Amino acid sequence: MKKRITVLMIITILVLSTVLAGCNAGGTTATTAAPATVIKLGVIGPLTGDYSQYGVAVEEGAKLAAEEINAAGGINGAMVEIIAYDSKGDKTEGVNAYNRLRDQDGIVGLIGGTFSGVTLAIKEIAIEDGMPVLSPTATNLEVTLNAPNVFRACYTDPQQGSTAAIFAADELGATKAAVLYNIEDPYSEGLAVAFRDQFASTGTITNYEGYTKNDADFKSVLTKIQAQDPDVLFLPDYIAKVGVILAQIKEMGIDVVAMGGDGWDGIEIDYADVAEGHYLVNHYAKTDPAEIVQNFISAYEAKWSKSPNALAALGYDSTKIMADAILRAGTTESAAVVAALAATDMDGVAGHVTFDENGDPNKSITIIQVINGEHVVAGKVGGN
Known part of the structure; x- marks a missing residue:
């Protein structure tokens, strides 16, 4: 009986201690963190x-x-x-x-x-x-x-660059291709290298030219490319630069099909006229x-x-x-x-x-052609 009373006293003391501790300092006792809201x-x-x-x-x-x-x-x-x-x-x-x-x-x-x-x-x-x-x-x-x-x-860059090269050779029948890219941008260079290496396995790279982000006049390098008469010109860069280059290609009357990567996406908004008939590799098509x-x-x-x-x-x-x-x-x-x-x-x-x-x-990778200012699916490659 004495042992039983002692145990009850200990339990009572522990319970009171826990309650008092929980009330101490305004309830600052550590508790389990609530899930993030x-x-x-x-x-x-x-x-x-x-x-x-x-x-x-x-x-x-x-x-x-x-x-x-x-x-x-x-x-x-x-x-x-x-x-x-x-x-x-x-x-x-x-x-x-x-x-x-x-x-x-x-x-x-x-x-x-x-x-x-x-x-x-x-x-x-x-x-x-x-x-x-x-x-x-x-x-x-x-x-x-x-x-x-x-x-x-x-x-990745290698995926879209090599896919563009394969499409150019197999679907467009290109045997000669030129590459013009931004040497200061990892994205542009990555696509350029992949396209060059893949296309060279079946065709000829006529030009492999670079420019910097501050360049705005491309007529000199485009004249060099025009002299080699490529079937395709690969332009892996973003809209702001590609739009300028395509405008100068049209102004110079160069007869070449241009291709680009996903950086071209949305080019039809401001550059539909100069992008007409050209191709881009992209992630999805709105159609x-x-x-x-x-x-x-x-x-x-x-x-x-x-x-x-x-x-x-x-x-x-x-x-x-x-x-x-x-x-x-x-x-x-x-x-x-x-x-x-x-x-x-x-x-x-x-x-x-x-x-x-x-x-x-x-x-999968989607190939798109710009026609009448709209994206038209020209092909789809890979995927699971």
């Missing part, structure tokens, strides 16, 4: 300047995806917030944006960068941090190599009748009052993929999210996506 994802891209259409498209696609996710209840009840910063297409600005997103905003995943150069500048820091990174549009081969936490939603594509286009146009380009689709897909990974991981802990990203298997606007061992997507 907001999941923050960062977006980095050029939101101002000559290339702002790319960064803005990714941001708008990401925000549309987040809006749809939140309308459906979020990720286990947590709302998704997109925080976008302007890289201005500059590596230093991109790194500063990443550091701010990590340190001040507390993001749990990065949708970015938009350009390969900026993404490569961020890469090593993100690897050290273990940050889950999913770039919608950085196509340079080095972006995902030796980076287990870095993925991309787009195909694709697939329900997921048409639903995305309708939702995007309703929200942003304009038609989405491929980068908007990739920003949208990337956000959905990251959210799906966090949902399957059941946590925002970085290693778990990275593991879930690697196991991705889902449909997107730009195709069905799984990732290979490098974090690159297995998906």
Whole structure:
């Protein structure tokens, strides 16, 4: 009986101690952390300047995806917030944006960068941090190599460059090709090298010429190219530069079919006249009748009052993929999210996506011809 009373006294003392401790200092006793009510994802891209259409498209696609996710209840009840910063297409600005997103905003995943150069500048820091990174549009081969936490939603420079070369040879019957690219840009150079190497296996490269980002008059180099009479001219750069080059080609009366990569996407908006009849490699076509594509286009146009380009689709897909990974991981802990990203298997606007061992997507590549200011699908290559 004495032992029983002693035990009851001990229990009573322990209970009172626990209650008093819980009341101490205004209830500052450590408790289990509540689940996050907001999941923050960062977006980095050029939101101002000559290339702002790319960064803005990714941001708008990401925000549309987040809006749809939140309308459906979020990720286990947590709302998704997109925080976008302007890289201005500059590596230093991109790194500063990443550091701010990590340190001040507390993001749990990065949708970015938009350009390969900026993404490569961020890469090593993100690897050290273990940050889950999913770039919608950085196509340079080095972006995902030796980076287990870095993925991309787009195909690589070698993939689109070699695909363009194969299409030029097999479908356009080209036996001679010239290449004109931006020697200061990793994206432009990556496509140029891939196209050159692939085309040279079956045809002749008549010219392999470069320019810098500040060049505006291309008549001299175009005269050199014209003298060699190539069947195809490969121009792997972004709209702002390609539009100027195509305008000068038309002005000079050069009879050549031009081709480019996904950097041409949206060229029909401001340069439809000079882009007429030329080809680009792209991630999706707005004329694709697939329900997921048409639903995305309708939702995007309703929200942003304009038609989405491929980068908007990739920003949208990337956000959905990251959210799906966090949902399957059941946590925002970085290693778990990275593991879930690697196991991705889902449909997107730009195709069905799984990732290979490098974090690159297995998906199809679309070849588009600009006809009457519209994108017309000329072919589709690869995919799963």
